Amino acid sequence: MSENQNGIVSGQPETPQMPELPEVTELSEEAAAAKSRVSDEMAPEKAASDRLKPPDSPPKSAVTEKASGKSGGSQNFIKRFVDPERISGLAFTLFAISAAVALVLGAGNALTATVIEENRIAARNEALSAVFDADEFLPTDDTEKLYIAQKEGAVIGYAVQVAPTGYGGPIEMIVGVNPDLTISNVSLIKMSETPGYGQKMQTEDWFLGQFAGKSLPLEYDGEQLDAISGATITSDAVINGMRGALDRVADYLVGEGNAQ
Amino acid sequence: MKRYLSILKDGLIRQNPVFVLLLGMCPTMATSTSLSNAIGMGFAATLVLICSNLFISLLRKIIPDKIRIASYVIVIAGFVTLVEMLVTAYFPDIAESLGVFLPLIVVNCIILARAEAFASKNTPMAALADGLSMGLGFTLALCVMSFIRELLGSGALLGNTVLPEGFPRTLILTSPPGGFLTLGCVIALMQFILRKQKGKGAAS
Numbered sequence: 001m002s003e004n005q006n007g008i009v010s011g012q013p014e015t016p017q018m019p020e021l022p023e024v025t026e027l028s029e030e031a032a033a034a035k036s037r038v039s040d041e042m043a044p045e046k047a048a049s050d051r052l053k054p055p056d057s058p059p060k061s062a063v064t065e066k067a068s069g070k071s072g073g074s075q076n077f078i079k080r081f082v083d084p085e086r087i088s089g090l091a092f093t094l095f096a097i098s099a100a101v102a103l104v105l106g107a108g109n110a111l112t113a114t115v116i117e118e119n120r121i122a123a124r125n126e127a128l129s130a131v132f133d134a135d136e137f138l139p140t141d142d143t144e145k146l147y148i149a150q151k152e153g154a155v156i157g158y159a160v161q162v163a164p165t166g167y168g169g170p171i172e173m174i175v176g177v178n179p180d181l182t183i184s185n186v187s188l189i190k191m192s193e194t195p196g197y198g199q200k201m202q203t204e205d206w207f208l209g210q211f212a213g214k215s216l217p218l219e220y221d222g223e224q225l226d227a228i229s230g231a232t233i234t235s236d237a238v239i240n241g242m243r244g245a246l247d248r249v250a251d252y253l254v255g256e257g258n259a260q
Numbered sequence: 261m262k263r264y265l266s267i268l269k270d271g272l273i274r275q276n277p278v279f280v281l282l283l284g285m286c287p288t289m290a291t292s293t294s295l296s297n298a299i300g301m302g303f304a305a306t307l308v309l310i311c312s313n314l315f316i317s318l319l320r321k322i323i324p325d326k327i328r329i330a331s332y333v334i335v336i337a338g339f340v341t342l343v344e345m346l347v348t349a350y351f352p353d354i355a356e357s358l359g360v361f362l363p364l365i366v367v368n369c370i371i372l373a374r375a376e377a378f379a380s381k382n383t384p385m386a387a388l389a390d391g392l393s394m395g396l397g398f399t400l401a402l403c404v405m406s407f408i409r410e411l412l413g414s415g416a417l418l419g420n421t422v423l424p425e426g427f428p429r430t431l432i433l434t435s436p437p438g439g440f441l442t443l444g445c446v447i448a449l450m451q452f453i454l455r456k457q458k459g460k461g462a463a464s
Contacts, residue, residue, distance in 0.1 A: 084324035084326075089324070090324055090326055090327050093322065093323065093324055093327065093331070094327050094330060094331060094334075097319070097323070097331050097334050097335065098334050101334050101335065101337075101338035102338075104338060104342065105338055105341055105342060108341070108342045108345050108346070109345060111345075111349075112345040112346060112348070112349035112350075115349035115350070116345070116348050116349045119348070119349065119352045123352070168359075169359070169360075190356060192359045194434070194435065196413060196414050196429065196431045196434040196435075197431070197434075
């Protein structure tokens with residue numbers, strides 16, 4: 001007997017009494033199960049007929065109602081709680097899926113976190129040693145932005161990590177600064193500038209190379225320093241990064257002088 | 261077996277996600293500027309697509325209809341994050357060049373579209389095959405686009421300069437408008453060929 005027929009048989013729907021409501025909802029469990037299978041290839045008509053009925057529609061017949069709403073106790077409560085037709089059931093399913101995914105992600109993170117951190121440090125160290133041929137890079141304070149490059153116990157320069165904003169996000173560079181506040185060398189860690197325009201800062205060596213030996217004030221004057229044509233924002237970002245690095249080292253030297 | 265072949269053909273050509281369904285335009289424009297990016301993006305998306313299709317198909321009887329989209333998004337986001345962590349850890353160069361587009365696979369509409377249109381209605385095996393073929397179709401489309409854009413735009417392939425210095429570079433191809441121009445031309449060419457084949461088939 002299909003549910004549709006059932007609905008017709010019941011004729012005049014009785015108004016449900018309040019205490020019976022939960023059982024009424026329970027009744028539609030079967031309908032909900034069918035409904036969740038709507039997208040399945042099977043029984044499209046049945047699914048359609050189920051869909052016509054709102055889940056909280058008046059009861060079909062007293063007989064069915066009694067038959068399914070018989071058992072009580074905690075088992076019934078759990079059954080009702082995870083009923084996909086109730087909001088608690090939906091929340092439970094969503095929670096279960098989220099929890100499972102979170103568990104998997106936690107495991108994935110535990111597996112990869114150390115490798116990712118090692119990669120990051122390796123990339124930074126590579127960039128640092130590209131700037132100065134030093135034995136050791138001592139980080140100053142806690143920001144990890146300024147490193148003192150030491151060779152055989154003597155300070156040979158300072159390396160500053162800067163990340164000015166270019167056209168495609170931050171341009172991460174390490175700027176090497178000599179103790180006399182001139183730029184010694186620049187190495188690029190990461191950038192995402194436009195290919196063919198801003199990306200020339202990476203592919204054309206003259207651009208970053210031209211900053212070697214320069215000191216404040218830095219300006220693109222067309223003689224000493226040249227910007228990349230078609231990439232004004234990238235060029236400005238790079239020169240700002242250089243200025244920031246020189247300022248940072250100057251500030252540090254002044255601060256150190258005061259401390260002594 | 262015949263069914264799987266047809267699924268594969270659908271994903272690669274007849275229902276190609278980029279050239280026919282026109283899904284996932286944003287990552288297509290952004291990552292098809294160089295061939296290496298395209299391959300990296302294609303494989304990352306394929307991996308996510310296979311996993312999400314498989315799991316959504318397995319869970320299709322458990323996930324209630326009312327919260328299916330939310331459930332799909334959680335499953336997809338989970339896999340994307342997992343793939344992102346793995347790529348960042350073991351292929352840092354690819355992760356770096358793909359940048360923000362790697363986590364943005366979450367919102368690649370190809371994946372949600374396949375979950376909703378295919379995986380939630382089919383058996384896990386068929387969903388797996390669909391994920392693979394759609395992923396390969398996406399990769400193929402990205403490779404075709406990036407081959408044209410990288411070769412004519414920056415005169416290089418996989419980062420190596422192949423065109424002589426004197427050959428003019430069509431710089432616009434490396435920017436998003438050039439991406440749309442390339443896409444339009446490729447779609448037109450593809451439709452032209454498909455139609456010709458169809459005409460031949462009808463005639464013989």
